[in-house]
Amino acid sequence: MKKVQLAIVGGGPAGLAAAIAAREAGLQDILIIERGEALGGILGQCIHAGFGLHTFGQELTGPEYAQRFIDRVEDMKIPYLLGTMVLDINENKVLTVTGRETGLIQIQAEAIVLAMGCRERPRGALNIPGTRPAGIYSAGTAQRLVNLEGYLPGRDVVILGSGDIGLIMARRMTLEGAKVHAVAEVMPYSGGLKRNIVQCLDDFNIPLLLSTTVVDIQGQGHIESVTLAKVDGRRKPIPGTEQVIPCDTLLLSVGLLPENELSLSAGVALDGVTGGPVVGDDLSTSLPGVFACGNVLHVHDLVDFVSEEAGRAGRSAAEYVLHRRSAGRTVALRGKNGVRYTVPQHIDADAMADTVTVRFRVGQPYRGAALCAWAGDKLLRRIPKRILTPGEMESFPIRKADIPADCDTITFTVEEAAQ
Amino acid sequence: MTRQLTCIGCPMGCQLTATIENGVVTTVTGNTCKRGDDYARKECVAPMRTITGTVRMADGRVISVRTRTDVPKAKMFDVADAFNKARPAAPLHIGDVVIADVCGTGVDVVATANRE
Numbered sequence: 001m002k003k004v005q006l007a008i009v010g011g012g013p014a015g016l017a018a019a020i021a022a023r024e025a026g027l028q029d030i031l032i033i034e035r036g037e038a039l040g041g042i043l044g045q046c047i048h049a050g051f052g053l054h055t056f057g058q059e060l061t062g063p064e065y066a067q068r069f070i071d072r073v074e075d076m077k078i079p080y081l082l083g084t085m086v087l088d089i090n091e092n093k094v095l096t097v098t099g100r101e102t103g104l105i106q107i108q109a110e111a112i113v114l115a116m117g118c119r120e121r122p123r124g125a126l127n128i129p130g131t132r133p134a135g136i137y138s139a140g141t142a143q144r145l146v147n148l149e150g151y152l153p154g155r156d157v158v159i160l161g162s163g164d165i166g167l168i169m170a171r172r173m174t175l176e177g178a179k180v181h182a183v184a185e186v187m188p189y190s191g192g193l194k195r196n197i198v199q200c201l202d203d204f205n206i207p208l209l210l211s212t213t214v215v216d217i218q219g220q221g222h223i224e225s226v227t228l229a230k231v232d233g234r235r236k237p238i239p240g241t242e243q244v245i246p247c248d249t250l251l252l253s254v255g256l257l258p259e260n261e262l263s264l265s266a267g268v269a270l271d272g273v274t275g276g277p278v279v280g281d282d283l284s285t286s287l288p289g290v291f292a293c294g295n296v297l298h299v300h301d302l303v304d305f306v307s308e309e310a311g312r313a314g315r316s317a318a319e320y321v322l323h324r325r326s327a328g329r330t331v332a333l334r335g336k337n338g339v340r341y342t343v344p345q346h347i348d349a350d351a352m353a354d355t356v357t358v359r360f361r362v363g364q365p366y367r368g369a370a371l372c373a374w375a376g377d378k379l380l381r382r383i384p385k386r387i388l389t390p391g392e393m394e395s396f397p398i399r400k401a402d403i404p405a406d407c408d409t410i411t412f413t414v415e416e417a418a419q
Numbered sequence: 420m421t422r423q424l425t426c427i428g429c430p431m432g433c434q435l436t437a438t439i440e441n442g443v444v445t446t447v448t449g450n451t452c453k454r455g456d457d458y459a460r461k462e463c464v465a466p467m468r469t470i471t472g473t474v475r476m477a478d479g480r481v482i483s484v485r486t487r488t489d490v491p492k493a494k495m496f497d498v499a500d501a502f503n504k505a506r507p508a509a510p511l512h513i514g515d516v517v518i519a520d521v522c523g524t525g526v527d528v529v530a531t532a533n534r535e
Binding site: 044047048049059061064067131139146147148149150172174194195197198199202203208386387 | 424425426427429431432454468469470471472473475481483492495496499503513531532533
């Protein structure tokens with residue numbers, strides 16, 4: 001059986017940054033396994049600007065950002081396989097792999113970095129009534145058709161969901177000559193970045209209809225129209241508010257799901273909220289020697305944070321192979337009162353770095369609130385926040401020196417502003 | 420004249436009101452920090468955008484492009500039209516000029532991907 005010290009599953013931004021960091025940490029024998037025909041993952045079709053402000057201090061497009069990491073991987077001569085799919089990972093870290101070059105082979109890895117990314121929530125997960133015509137795409141599929149293959153899926157467009165990919169596609173299709181009639185969002189606020197709402201919708205006078213959803217789809221063969229309706233506080237459509245909008249395209253931008261089938265087959269424990277693996281401060285999963293980073297771990301909104309996180313996973317994987325770190329005292333991290341989850345889910349209070357960045361999302365928008373970290377009833381740190389929204393991932397640094405010796409759980413909460 | 424706009428400086432999204440007299444922004448209200456003031460003054464007088472898109476190459480392949488820096492917002496559709504008319508030849512690399520001085524803006528359109 002082919003053997004490798006570190007197998008990295010996925011050659012997107014997470015896999016690339018993990019590979020570079022592992023090599024910098026001294027690991028020689030690394031293999032990136034990528035399902036697609038090119039390295040760079042989803043960045044290849046994200047041709048808009050706005051990537052890299054944190055990492056490079058300038059606004060790059062997706063392909064430009066990806067190429068900087070691809071060039072490093074090439075310079076370091078880190079081996080990779082394209083058009084090659086990992087079918088299975090077992091609990092002994094044996095990967096079953098298939099591809100045109102390799103055929104069906106098995107690879108024994110000493111360590112694995114899971115960097116498979118995420119996929120879009122499909123129509124089938126939404127329970128929208130109506131017919132099943134052509135012309136309904138996930139926003140990312142439309143992005144691929146327009147940006148990589150050069151096809152415009154339609155000319156009269158309605159978008160359901162105000163996630164960033166949907167907003168970006170509203171602008172993109174408008175500039176290509178399509179008419180985007182509306183973006184409908186079931187929540188009373190948008191999950192997208194403010195900047196995208198202004199520059200992708202307001203710039204083109206595209207209405208953002210909040211507390212609105214698609215309640216029917218009409219058309220045989222091809223989509224002909226959709227019915228929108230307002231929803232109440234419990235997201236139930238309000239009778240009498242329906243409006244029919246003729247269209248030839250419906251885009252769905254309704255959420256991203258970490259792609260963890262391989263993690264499950266390996267027996268890695270998953271977090272019910274993030275949909276990704278449960279990890280420690282070194283991004284180790286429940287299976288020793290298996291690490292996770294990027295959108296397979298939890299869905300990010302900035303690739304800069306993916307690269308940083310993946311660097312940590314790559315260094316941890318290298319450390320695992322070269323000189324295992326000795327385990328110390330485990331402290332659990334919990335989210336409560338508005339903090340939906342934390343990544344990592346636990347830290348090693350002895351072996352951890354001096355500062356570990358804990359990331360999470362809040363459940364609803366807050367103004368004038370504060371984020372707090374508690375060890376029991378002792379406040380470890382309080383960070384005031386003018387604004388918190390579910391669409392923006394929060395970063396909360398925890399210092400090793402601040403963790404009390406008798407602490408077994410740190411709880412993160414939102415402290416709401418006094419009324 | 421007054422104009423309403425949403426600040427993009429951070430997720431707060433402050434609702435700004437700018438008062439414009441003779442093409443000059445005299446006051447900005449609704450902002451909670453200096454970024455809102457700066458944004459309203461620039462956005463009301465000379466709004467600029469970086470335009471990205473794709474260009475069909477002479478050999479039929481598609482390549483992603485951008486304006487090297489931002490261009491006047493009013494030229495967005497003209498620049499998008501220019502993208503659709505260009506037919507550059509391979510090879511192209513990141514930063515190579517695909518359209519020089521697009522629509523008289525003085526800004527070049529450059530490739531954002533590599534095509535050998």
